[in-house]
Amino acid sequence: MTIATSSPRRQSAFWMAFRSNRLAWLGVALLAIIVFSAVFAPWIAPHDPLQQNILHRLQPPSSEFLLGTDTYGRDVLSRLIYGSRVSLVVGFVAILIAMVVGSAIGILSGFIGGVFDRVVMSLLDVMLSFPTLLLGLMIAAMLGASFENLIIAIAITEMAPFARVARAPTISLKQRDFIEAGRAMGFSDSRLMGRHILPNMLSEVVVVGSMWMASAIRTEASLSFIGLGVPPPTPTWGGMIREGFENILDSWWLAVCPSVAILLTVLALNILGDALRDAIDPKTRVE
Template sequence: MTEIVSKQLQAIEQQEKVIGPWREAWLSFKKSKSALVGSAIVLFFVLIAILGPFFAPQGINDQNLSLRLQPPSAEFWFGTDELGRDIFSRIIHGARISLTVGLAAVLISAGAGSFLGIIAGYYGRWIDTIISRIFDIMLAFPSILLAIAVVSILGPSLQNALIAIAIINIPSFGRLIRSRVLSIKEEEYIHAARAIGMKNSRILWKHILPNSMTPVIVQGTLAIATAIIEAAALGFLGLGAEPPQPEWGKMLADARMFLLNAPWAMIFPGLSIMLTVIGFNLMGDGLRDALDPKMKS
């Protein structure tokens, strides 16, 4: 009997050894119901962005003034706007715009911020001082005001709004990676790599960068939600997408004059923004709990 129990214990120990850190993180992620709900919401909007435009019932720019401000019905599920355009079809196409802006802006800011943060944290001295002071100056301004200033300089357009959102998010990634690098570069395996004559570029690429990616993944997921809100805010102010692009923030701005007569024209774009942001936030919280060792019990 004792031999059977010991064999079972050995099998359990071997199974636990086989489980790697990424598999362990995935198992932890699956235990969070809120993270799974957030992932389902994100997946839903991603599928809408990819496949939705092919199944949209109406054209996004098909105008019919005789059908303007129609309430939701069997023909127009989300009603029509002030020009008689189908709101449901425009929201479907708007999902592709909002998600593209959010993802692209975060990829750019994460790449640039990670590069600057690694350089500042690893080399230190005057390089760290210059980069850190630039980050401090950028963080001294409210993000939306800095984005408005950048778009005002470059000119109102969706592309320039994307660039502005990417720029204002660089310091958050840079400071995050810098703090991570400051702790990693003091590890024994980094000192050992220097001792055997490994070049700094190889140390950065092979050791520092891979071990710094966990917080970037978590921060990137949460930053997508922020980028979508910032893109909607710029669109609402007329500094983002230009007509007739069906961007959610621009749709809110166009419908604000008809809030009392046709509230559905603002409700559905607003709900789309809210649900997308909630989905990314819930998924980001789940990733943080799964990837951060300090959050594990």
């Protein structure tokens, strides 16, 4: 993949390519709506997401409850809006941690090389041999169900892809003339990696991050569905699907509404990631 630099001409070409992608704006619009709802949830949500009212239990969508109510009489729309906070925060923070730690491991492994590189890559191959959900399930089960442990579990499962992405260009870049010139001038290895190698691969890592954030949100929903996510009564999309699964035939809105929310969020992130990738490297575009 062609690595974007920080020159004004490259930045201008990037934004022109991104703006010309009409599908990209659909992803931006969907993600903006979801983020807006999460940030302003206290003002947008029509009801308290934790307030129970048995008299209103399992009511279908109506003018009072636009997406109906659950088995405890809680407003589904309000819980859906507040649940977006958990999904977005967990997805963003977990991917940010995985991006920083994984990229650092990949750069260090590719730069040092030799036995260290082989050992690190072997460990990453072991991690990649496990399905993401299965590895996250094992880690979350060992750590216990909590908001912080959920982020840690997802971050660990997503580190290996970032390390792989960062390692490959590091091996190529460390042999370039500007790295050799830096060594001749007495630059330390940390300076060469942090100020000369990292900026030349940062755009590629960010693109991967936008795509893997969708995977992190799916993993969070899956772990919440099986009871290893954020403990109730905090609303989460995966937890809402689990609660509505038993009443799927009679009260379809309980499981369908959070499922659609996950679908739209993942779709928006995937569209945005594809658009960023195409803008950075026009050769990958599908005409």
